[in-house]
Every structure is written in C-alpha cells, then in structure tokens.
Amino acid sequence: MKPFLKSGATILLTPSGPWQWVGWDGRLTISSAMHALHLSDAAIITEADVPAFTLLAPRQYTATAFADTPGTVSNAIFMDDKPTLSDKIKVNGAYPLLLTTTGTFTCLCAFPSTRLIPGGAIPDPLLAKSGTWKVIDPHQQVLFRKSAVPGRQEPCVEAQVAQMSHKEKIMAAINKSEISDALLAEIDVEALATSIVVVGVVLVTLAATGFGALVELVAAALLLTGAALSGYEIGSGLAHLADFYGQTKNATTCAAIEEAAGSFSTAVAKIGIGGVGAALSIAGAKQLPVKNILAREAKSPVKGRKAIKGWLKNVGNLEREQLIKDLKSADFKVIHEKGGRTVLQREGKKLKIRLDPPDNATPNNHMHITRGGDRETYNIDLKKVNYKTKEAHITIK
Structure with a gap:
C-alpha cells in the first residue's frame, strides 16, 4: 500500500514553461486543515486540504526573457490530479493524498520580473504562472534510511526514486x-x-x-x-x-x-x-x-596568444562579470564604461576588447576585439576581419 501523506509532508513545485524560481528550490511543506483522520499523532492530508495549500511567504521568480530583475508571486492556487489519489478509503467524503500523488498550481505575479534596456525596463507581460507539483517527502520517517554522511546526504527513499526528475537524481548521486x-x-x-x-x-x-x-x-x-x-x-x-x-x-x-x-x-x-x-x-x-x-588554479586564462585563443573559444559560455575578471587578470584595465558598454585595454598595448549590449545590428550581447581602432578588427580565431561583418561581433552571455 502506498504511504499516505501526513501533516508536515513536502511537495516540490516545478515551473512549467519559460520561468523559474529565484532564491527558492520549490520545496513546500503542506499540512491538513481538516484534521479528520490521524496517523501517529499527525493528520492525514486529503484532497479537501489541497485548495488550502499556500506558498507561506512571497516567492521571487524570473521569466526567461525577462530575467534582469526578479518579480514576486504572493500566493498560488493548487489542484490535485484525481487519478493519483487513494481509492481505498474516504475521509469525510475526500480521498487521501499518497506518496505518488501529483497536481498543478497557478500563481499570479504581484510584481513582474523585468528585462533591462537602455533607458528603462520591460516587464514580463505574462502575469499568470503555472507548474506541477509532486511529493518528495510523505513525512512518514519510517521509510527513510539513515544518511551515511550526516549533513551532506539526504536519505534515499526507494519509492521516490522513480518519481524524481533527472536533475534530482543527478544531485542525489553527486x-x-x-x-x-x-x-x-x-x-x-x-x-x-x-x-x-x-x-x-x-x-x-x-x-x-x-x-x-x-x-x-x-x-x-x-x-x-x-x-x-x-x-x-x-x-x-x-x-x-x-x-x-x-x-x-x-x-x-x-x-x-x-x-x-x-x-x-x-x-x-x-x-x-x-x-x-x-x-x-x-x-x-x-x-x-x-x-x-579553474579561476583559482590558473593565474590568468588569457595570457599569451595560445591561451587567449583557447579562452575565446569559450567566451559564449561565460558571464559578463567572469569575462571582465579574466581580462583584468591578464593586465587589461577598464578604460570606458557607459550605457551597458565596457571597454578594456591591455596596459602598454593597443589591443582593446569592447563588451556591448544588444543593438540594431546585433540582437545579442557581443564583444569586439580591435587594435588601433576599428580598422584592425579580429574574429574569435584572432584573424583580421572587416568590422562590419558578423565575425567581428562575437556573441557573449
């Protein structure tokens, strides 16, 4: 028989679509407001309790295309998937929730997340956010094994593994x-x-x-x-x-x-x-x-022509702050910073690297490598190219 959920059980809220939680892993403790049936001094949670589930506190989120400033959701509406409820008993006409019960949730944004642009910000236009939930802890501790490394490993619950996402399984294994x-x-x-x-x-x-x-x-x-x-x-x-x-x-x-x-x-x-x-x-x-x-063990990943060529192959995967940090470690200094543009130049050299925000010509954040002005421009392989070509606009995060 699949375990019932007791007050104190934990569910995981997973966003559906292009949005994600910020500063919260989606784990939510739930309880029974009805207290109609008890198991080991704790109330069993039934479908009648689901509409009363609450986020407990405002939560931050970002939409994928509006992720510069987090938004806030203050509450959510929860529903259960009826076929996943227990069909063995009823408690005051309501079926209990099980370890394998799943459901959905919908929340409205109190404040939308935004994308920053020169001169202002664009708010996320989709104010309704939805997702799914599943049980990750029924609060029946008899099911849990003791952790071999206290404080580091969460106990493995046999019945939960098949219900875990691939990401959760990877984290558990690591x-x-x-x-x-x-x-x-x-x-x-x-x-x-x-x-x-x-x-x-x-x-x-x-x-x-x-x-x-x-x-x-x-x-x-x-x-x-x-x-x-x-x-x-x-x-x-x-x-x-x-x-x-x-x-x-x-x-x-x-x-x-x-x-x-x-x-x-x-x-x-x-x-x-x-x-x-x-x-x-x-x-x-x-x-x-x-x-x-890597940053700790390598004094600079961009010193020397061979090193900088290897570094350039990976710039599309590096955050802007990491790019600047790497360049500074190779004796580049910021010589100009305004309107989302940052220009760095190696001390005593004419080589410049310019980090630019999206513009009319290039829809992504991008980088230019120049020496002695725009007339001498380089691509990601450090080969000379025309400044106006696509190769001269190196995409970065």
Missing part, C-alpha cells in the same frame, strides 16, 4: 559520491546537475563515436591550470561522465543512484572536478558549474 566534503563545497551542485542534463546527451553521442576534439579541448583547458593529463585519462573520465548521465536518467531504485554515484566518483578521480566543469562547458553547457576551481 551527494552520495566519494568526493570529499571540501571539494563538494566548491561545487554548485544544482548548477552542475543542470549542466549535465543539458549536455549529457552530447557526451553519450560522442562516447559512441569517440570524444576526439573534446579530449583535446579539455586537455588544453586543464593545461591552463597546470594539470597535464593524457588523452587516454581524459577520454576515460569523459566515458564515466557519459555513463553517469545514462545511469541517473534511467535510475528507478536507490541501488541505481549508488551505482551512478560510483561513476561520478571515477570521472572526478580521472580528470578532476575542474575537468568535469571544463568538459561540460566546452560541450555546450550555458554555465560553468564549478565555482572557482
């Missing part, structure tokens, strides 16, 4: 891996999981045909940090990372999560956490999930 607590503290586990979900299918595809160029690019990235690894070591690490993606995607048991944790541990042992982050970033992830590993 937390169960053998990497040290100190190293784990350097990782943004959620960002790393998101990157693996996005890029993992690329790794799986490459694993079938050979990692080829990816091995060389990861080797070059690691060399900047002083780590010289063979192509065989890197290829082996990438293979274990691809296995990790597949194992977590297909996991339906706690044993499968443990097996995936082993693959992640091996991947990190082969190429280091910096190598994992570099591989994901080069393969196409939109963010480098390792907080300070």
Whole structure:
C-alpha cells in the first residue's frame, strides 16, 4: 500500500514553461486543515486540504526573457490530479493524498520580473504562472534510511526514486559520491546537475563515436591550470561522465543512484572536478558549474596568444562579470564604461576588447576585439576581419 501523506509532508513545485524560481528550490511543506483522520499523532492530508495549500511567504521568480530583475508571486492556487489519489478509503467524503500523488498550481505575479534596456525596463507581460507539483517527502520517517554522511546526504527513499526528475537524481548521486566534503563545497551542485542534463546527451553521442576534439579541448583547458593529463585519462573520465548521465536518467531504485554515484566518483578521480566543469562547458553547457576551481588554479586564462585563443573559444559560455575578471587578470584595465558598454585595454598595448549590449545590428550581447581602432578588427580565431561583418561581433552571455 502506498504511504499516505501526513501533516508536515513536502511537495516540490516545478515551473512549467519559460520561468523559474529565484532564491527558492520549490520545496513546500503542506499540512491538513481538516484534521479528520490521524496517523501517529499527525493528520492525514486529503484532497479537501489541497485548495488550502499556500506558498507561506512571497516567492521571487524570473521569466526567461525577462530575467534582469526578479518579480514576486504572493500566493498560488493548487489542484490535485484525481487519478493519483487513494481509492481505498474516504475521509469525510475526500480521498487521501499518497506518496505518488501529483497536481498543478497557478500563481499570479504581484510584481513582474523585468528585462533591462537602455533607458528603462520591460516587464514580463505574462502575469499568470503555472507548474506541477509532486511529493518528495510523505513525512512518514519510517521509510527513510539513515544518511551515511550526516549533513551532506539526504536519505534515499526507494519509492521516490522513480518519481524524481533527472536533475534530482543527478544531485542525489553527486551527494552520495566519494568526493570529499571540501571539494563538494566548491561545487554548485544544482548548477552542475543542470549542466549535465543539458549536455549529457552530447557526451553519450560522442562516447559512441569517440570524444576526439573534446579530449583535446579539455586537455588544453586543464593545461591552463597546470594539470597535464593524457588523452587516454581524459577520454576515460569523459566515458564515466557519459555513463553517469545514462545511469541517473534511467535510475528507478536507490541501488541505481549508488551505482551512478560510483561513476561520478571515477570521472572526478580521472580528470578532476575542474575537468568535469571544463568538459561540460566546452560541450555546450550555458554555465560553468564549478565555482572557482579553474579561476583559482590558473593565474590568468588569457595570457599569451595560445591561451587567449583557447579562452575565446569559450567566451559564449561565460558571464559578463567572469569575462571582465579574466581580462583584468591578464593586465587589461577598464578604460570606458557607459550605457551597458565596457571597454578594456591591455596596459602598454593597443589591443582593446569592447563588451556591448544588444543593438540594431546585433540582437545579442557581443564583444569586439580591435587594435588601433576599428580598422584592425579580429574574429574569435584572432584573424583580421572587416568590422562590419558578423565575425567581428562575437556573441557573449
């Protein structure tokens, strides 16, 4: 029999469509207002309680295209999926919620998120936000195993694994891996999981045909940090990372999560956490999930023509602040900053790098590399190009 939910149970609210929570993981504690039936001194939650669920406090969000300033939602309307309720008993005419119960929610924005533009801001026009919810903790502690590493690992609940998202399975496996607590503290586990979900299918595809160029690019990235690894070591690490993606995607048991944790541990042992982050970033992830590993170990990723060419290949994956930080580490100084434009010049040199916001000619944030004015402009391969060509406008985040 599937477990009932008791007051104090936790559900996970997942946005549907182009929006996401900010500063909140979507976990919400729910309770019964009816108190019609008790189990172990706690009220069972029924479908009659669902309309009374509340966000408890205002929550921030951003819409994908309006993400510069977060907006606020103050409450939500909850509904359950009727077929997922218990059909065994009724409590005052209402069916109880189970561990496998799911539902939907809709919330209205009290304040919309905005996209900043020169001279003002554009608010998110879609004020109604919707999503789905599922149970992640029924508040029946008898189902939980003790954590092997208190304070680091959440207990694995066998009945929940099949209901977890791929991202949640990845996070659970990383937390169960053998990497040290100190190293784990350097990782943004959620960002790393998101990157693996996005890029993992690329790794799986490459694993079938050979990692080829990816091995060389990861080797070059690691060399900047002083780590010289063979192509065989890197290829082996990438293979274990691809296995990790597949194992977590297909996991339906706690044993499968443990097996995936082993693959992640091996991947990190082969190429280091910096190598994992570099591989994901080069393969196409939109963010480098390792907080300070590469930046901390490499004094500057943009000193020397060879180094800057490798760095330029990855600029599309770096945040603007990280670009500026990297350039400053290579003796570039900000010489102009106004209206979203930042110009940096290397001390004692004529080389300039200009970071520009979207304009009429280029719809994205972009970068120009020039020497001695716009007449001498370079592309991402440091080859001279005409300033007005698309190659001269290098896309950045």
